Amino acid sequence: MNSHATNPDHLPGLLGELARRGHGGEALKLAAAWGGTKRYIPANPNPDNEICKVISLEAALVLAEQYGGKDNDIPRAAGLGSVKAALRRLDPGGTTDAARAVGCTARYVRMVRNGSKDKDGRQGELL
Numbered sequence: 001m002n003s004h005a006t007n008p009d010h011l012p013g014l015l016g017e018l019a020r021r022g023h024g025g026e027a028l029k030l031a032a033a034w035g036g037t038k039r040y041i042p043a044n045p046n047p048d049n050e051i052c053k054v055i056s057l058e059a060a061l062v063l064a065e066q067y068g069g070k071d072n073d074i075p076r077a078a079g080l081g082s083v084k085a086a087l088r089r090l091d092p093g094g095t096t097d098a099a100r101a102v103g104c105t106a107r108y109v110r111m112v113r114n115g116s117k118d119k120d121g122r123q124g125e126l127l
Contacts, residue, residue: 013073014072026055026059034074035076036104038071039051041071043068044064045060045063051063095110
């Protein structure tokens with residue numbers, strides 16, 4: 001991976017927050033394992049939580065401060081173009097099935113199918 005990939009300016013949402021707090025490598029691990037899905041971030045993480053099987057407890061505690069106690073969209077750090085292209089190649093079908101097939105959120109499937117860009121500007125146009 002190139003060094004600018006862990007720059008907080010290049011990582012969206014909670015991944016950027018992790019990078020700003022000194023956990024850029026953990027942000028990339030989280031994006032690789034859970035990117036494009038919605039996952040629960042515990043308010044009080046411990047080593048037995050699912051998130052601690054992906055990132056360190058210290059990084060999970062950082063996320064818990066701002067995102068804990070609820071489900072959160074986990075952004076992809078890179079490669080959205082390939083997901084977008086895969087969604088465009090799929091035959092029309094259920095949003096949930098399409099999201100599972102390419103590993104993204106149902107919200108992202110709807111956004112791509114509606115031809116809209118990310119309304120909050122965090123994802124950018126990569127394709």
